[in-house]
Amino acid sequence: MSNDIGGFSKSDFGSSTRRRLPICFCLDISGSMAGYPIEQLNDGLQSFFSSIRENEETRSSADIAIITFGGSVDIFLPFGKTSKEQTIPRLQATTSLTPIGEGILTALELLDARKIGYKQMGIKYYQPWLVVITDGAPQGANAVENMNKAIEAVRELEDNDKLVVFNIGVGNSADFPMLQKLSGKRDKPISISTAQFGKLFAFLGSSSSSVVSNSMGSDALYNLNQEPEGTSIAMEDFFRTIEESQ
Amino acid sequence: MANFADVLQGFSSLVIDYSALIELVDPVVQNSLITTIINQNKTVFISKSFKAFHESVIRAQSPNEAEVVAATKDSIHRLVEAKLLRASKSASTVDFFLEHLKNEDECLLIGRNSTSFMRLRNINANGLCSVFVVDDGNIRFYPDVNACMEKETAYSVNPIAGNADYIAVDIYFSVGDVLYTDENEQVRLQSLISTGAEGLVFNTNMDGFVAKVYHRGGITPLRWSKLMKMRDLGIQAQNICWPYKLLFSNSKVPVGYLMRKAEGVTISRAFDGPDAMNSYFPSWMRLHVVDSALSFLHIMDYLHLHGVLVGDIQLKNAMIDDEEHVYLIDIDSVQYQDLPCPVGTEEFTRPELWNKSFVSFLRRPQDEDYSISILVFSMLFCGQHPYAQRNGLETLRDEMEARSFPYTVDDSQVDRIPIGGYDKIWDALTPTLKDMFVRAFSKGELFDSVEWTVALTAYRDLLEKHEIEDEEYYNVFPYFVDEAEEPVKKKSGGKVSVREAVMNSNWNTADNADLFEKQMGAKEEEHRPQPRIQNTPKMSGSTSGYVPKPKPAPRPTPSASDNPSPFAARTPVDKPYGGNIAPSSYSSPRPTQVPQKSDSSSVFSKSKMAALLLILLGIALIIFIFYLTN
Numbered sequence: 001m002s003n004d005i006g007g008f009s010k011s012d013f014g015s016s017t018r019r020r021l022p023i024c025f026c027l028d029i030s031g032s033m034a035g036y037p038i039e040q041l042n043d044g045l046q047s048f049f050s051s052i053r054e055n056e057e058t059r060s061s062a063d064i065a066i067i068t069f070g071g072s073v074d075i076f077l078p079f080g081k082t083s084k085e086q087t088i089p090r091l092q093a094t095t096s097l098t099p100i101g102e103g104i105l106t107a108l109e110l111l112d113a114r115k116i117g118y119k120q121m122g123i124k125y126y127q128p129w130l131v132v133i134t135d136g137a138p139q140g141a142n143a144v145e146n147m148n149k150a151i152e153a154v155r156e157l158e159d160n161d162k163l164v165v166f167n168i169g170v171g172n173s174a175d176f177p178m179l180q181k182l183s184g185k186r187d188k189p190i191s192i193s194t195a196q197f198g199k200l201f202a203f204l205g206s207s208s209s210s211v212v213s214n215s216m217g218s219d220a221l222y223n224l225n226q227e228p229e230g231t232s233i234a235m236e237d238f239f240r241t242i243e244e245s246q
Numbered sequence: 247m248a249n250f251a252d253v254l255q256g257f258s259s260l261v262i263d264y265s266a267l268i269e270l271v272d273p274v275v276q277n278s279l280i281t282t283i284i285n286q287n288k289t290v291f292i293s294k295s296f297k298a299f300h301e302s303v304i305r306a307q308s309p310n311e312a313e314v315v316a317a318t319k320d321s322i323h324r325l326v327e328a329k330l331l332r333a334s335k336s337a338s339t340v341d342f343f344l345e346h347l348k349n350e351d352e353c354l355l356i357g358r359n360s361t362s363f364m365r366l367r368n369i370n371a372n373g374l375c376s377v378f379v380v381d382d383g384n385i386r387f388y389p390d391v392n393a394c395m396e397k398e399t400a401y402s403v404n405p406i407a408g409n410a411d412y413i414a415v416d417i418y419f420s421v422g423d424v425l426y427t428d429e430n431e432q433v434r435l436q437s438l439i440s441t442g443a444e445g446l447v448f449n450t451n452m453d454g455f456v457a458k459v460y461h462r463g464g465i466t467p468l469r470w471s472k473l474m475k476m477r478d479l480g481i482q483a484q485n486i487c488w489p490y491k492l493l494f495s496n497s498k499v500p501v502g503y504l505m506r507k508a509e510g511v512t513i514s515r516a517f518d519g520p521d522a523m524n525s526y527f528p529s530w531m532r533l534h535v536v537d538s539a540l541s542f543l544h545i546m547d548y549l550h551l552h553g554v555l556v557g558d559i560q561l562k563n564a565m566i567d568d569e570e571h572v573y574l575i576d577i578d579s580v581q582y583q584d585l586p587c588p589v590g591t592e593e594f595t596r597p598e599l600w601n602k603s604f605v606s607f608l609r610r611p612q613d614e615d616y617s618i619s620i621l622v623f624s625m626l627f628c629g630q631h632p633y634a635q636r637n638g639l640e641t642l643r644d645e646m647e648a649r650s651f652p653y654t655v656d657d658s659q660v661d662r663i664p665i666g667g668y669d670k671i672w673d674a675l676t677p678t679l680k681d682m683f684v685r686a687f688s689k690g691e692l693f694d695s696v697e698w699t700v701a702l703t704a705y706r707d708l709l710e711k712h713e714i715e716d717e718e719y720y721n722v723f724p725y726f727v728d729e730a731e732e733p734v735k736k737k738s739g740g741k742v743s744v745r746e747a748v749m750n751s752n753w754n755t756a757d758n759a760d761l762f763e764k765q766m767g768a769k770e771e772e773h774r775p776q777p778r779i780q781n782t783p784k785m786s787g788s789t790s791g792y793v794p795k796p797k798p799a800p801r802p803t804p805s806a807s808d809n810p811s812p813f814a815a816r817t818p819v820d821k822p823y824g825g826n827i828a829p830s831s832y833s834s835p836r837p838t839q840v841p842q843k844s845d846s847s848s849v850f851s852k853s854k855m856a857a858l859l860l861i862l863l864g865i866a867l868i869i870f871i872f873y874l875t876n
Contacts, residue, residue, distance in 0.1 A: 015521045015522070016629075017518050017519045017624075017627075018514075019631075019642065056515060120636060121665050122663065123634065123664065124634045125641075228462065230411040230412055231412075232411070232413070232414035235413050238413045241467045242467050
């Protein structure tokens with residue numbers, strides 16, 4: 001058979017039998033991210049990758065690509081290139097505009113191609129994740145038009161349970177109304193300050209591991225609350241409950 | 247026992263499920279029961295499950311069951327000597343029951359707390375045969391199956407299962423801290439082994455035992471009452487990390503439990519395609535893969551015998567040290583009596599149960615059968631899922647619901663089988679296994695763990711006796727071609743699609759591109775398989791047509807040869823089954839396990855030595871010529 005599998009070669013998929021979770025990050029590196037924000041983003045991303053690698057479940061399952069947008073849309077990390085030993089180069093902010101829409105459309109292309117690859121290889125997969133992180137609003141030529149196209153495409157996939165969307169706004173100048181439109185399942189976009197990147201990526205890491213280790217239901221992905229499900233009760237009440245049940 | 251003897255007078259024969267002997271508990275009682283049977287000259291019917299259960303108990307090496315195992319061996323021997331034992335051909339427990347339920351003059355002896363009893367109930371048959379129920383040493387008699395089921399009520403799910411409350415104390419433990427057992431023994435946490443979603447596992451000062459300590463909110467009423475019941479059941483099997491003692495803080499707050507330490511690697515990690523298999527078990531043959539699956543099944547058989555349904559069956563809930571040493575871990579979630587297993591994964595769960603809350607019902611043995619069929623397939627196929635396939639439906643969920651199984655007996659849909667050599671693993675299976683898989687995954691039929699045990703045992707015996715012609719079929723991955731090694735063809739010319747433009751990526755910076763190039767190089771290196779012993783070419787010159795396989799190299803772990811495996815003594819049911827048992831159902835026990843491993847003196851046959859010598863001579867010649875020409 002041909003080596004061309006949805007644009008990939010067979011070796012890009014590895015020989016693992018694990019069910020893959022494709023995650024495409026769509027990251028804002030426009031001018032406003034320069035300095036402290038991009039450093040925080042980088043640190044968060046680094047710790048995310050190391051937690052993915054340390055976890056036995058996600059190591060072979062999480063399949064990650066990174067797209068950046070800042071002036072142009074670039075594939076910073078294509079699919080099929082993550083392995084245990086690899087270090088992720090640090091992002092650098094550009095001095096230019098924010099083509100979010102184009103970034104998202106490229107991410108969808110990438111995810112679609114990856115899924116075609118899985119299907120042709122016979123690899124099991126979870127529905128992909130799209131993680132959009134921005135601190136601004138769509139900018140550049142045809143920015144609004146492209147953004148609307150992106151929103152339409154994302155929502156159609158999400159509505160059909162073919163995509164899990166993480167719409168994340170950083171700081172106060174992020175276009176939250178625009179981010180809101182990206183997901184119909186999340187009540188409101190995830191809002192973080194530049195100091196919270198670490199926490200955000202920890203959440204993404206633990207969510208991905210809970211998806212791959214316990215594949216029943218994805219509702220939890222829309223709930224950032226990681227508290228235990230039940231109520232905390234006094235020890236005497238706890239033991240009374242047990243006694244009464246016997 | 248007088249009572250038993252009197253009642254038994256009225257029947258022509260007795261049907262014994264293995265669970266009854268285990269639940270008799272007292273070897274003296276078992277002994278006198280067998281004496282009664284022999285004195286009254288009653289025929290005893292057993293099924294193939296009898297042998298499978300017996301083997302599972304021998305394998306478990308439970309110190310507290312040594313006596314009952316010895317008594318059972320003795321009972322079998324005495325019944326064989328008296329020519330009273332009749333073995334049924336059916337491996338299925340349900341089929342075996344169905345064969346006998348209609349016989350008014352027969353009587354069934356069965357353990358109350360086994361899954362066999364659950365199966366008997368689920369048949370829902372109007373059985374005419376009478377029943378002796380053995381319940382933890384006590385025997386109760388019922389004139390027919392209906393009367394039995396009416397009195398011996400079924401468990402219904404305990405409502406406590408839906409209660410997610412937890413104790414309002416924030417206690418965190420780490421290395422160096424001391425916990426207490428119910429008997430106030432001190433347990434010191436010595437080093438962290440693993441961090442999971444539910445809690446932490448520590449090495450302790452008690453040799454061979456580890457402590458699981460739950461995260462905040464992890465101890466729910468369901469969890470703790472189940473742990474108490476499990477501790478009371480007191481399973482001491484060497485291959486099951488059963489809750490041995492409960493653990494408390496110094497202020498008596500429940501925090502976790504103590505269990506046997508498992509050795510090796512998580513099965514899901516090693517059984518994950520050819521590269522992982524080769525890196526963890528480089529010397530393995532297919533026989534070892536089959537034996538590993540059997541080791542896992544023996545644990546299932548054992549727990550079923552004791553009335554435990556594992557529920558959350560999956561490859562990551564077991565560890566493997568070698569093919570004989572598989573350990574079940576993470577078993578605090580099992581279903582026992584009225585306490586359900588609250589978790590499960592889609593990939594191993596019957597589609598009928600997907601949308602139910604796992605705490606709202608008790609799983610049936612049939613539900614477990616489904617999970618076990620996926621487990622058996624996944625192990626034989628080195629981690630591959632039966633419903634993984636090429637160009638299939640949108641999700642695995644859809645495939646499972648549609649029972650869209652890509653493997654067929656006539657190989658008619660081979661292009662649907664995932665890339666990576668899995669089609670050849672299928673080809674190497676026995677016709678019986680292929681038939682069972684097709685019936686299970688295409689038609690939704692269910693087979694219990696004993697039936698899989700019997701089918702796999704037949705397969706492993708063929709491999710061990712070298713009765714399969716194709717030499718490749720002895721390899722973990724027969725006819726393996728490392729397709730990932732094929733060079734990537736760069737497309738040139740023609741129209742480039744958006745996607746290809748995307749794929750051929752516009753790198754951020756030249757530096758990054760360089761970095762990735764390097765990393766890609768490193769990755770290629772990592773994926774290059776180590777030389778595979780399996781691929782050693784056939785030796786020529788064999789006259790018999792029987793070509794001995796090169797023996798796998800001894801495992802690098804020093805213990806493999808130094809310490810004889812504790813399971814080495816497991817098969818010697820010292821008196822072979824004999825008498826009037828159908829030979830097809832009971833052959834004499836296997837002489838030794840995997841003789842290749844210990845039999846190192848014959849690793850190199852004479853012809854192989856000769857070949858080696860020739861190669862060395864050749865190399866010397868080349869070096870010599872090289873020097874001459876320079």
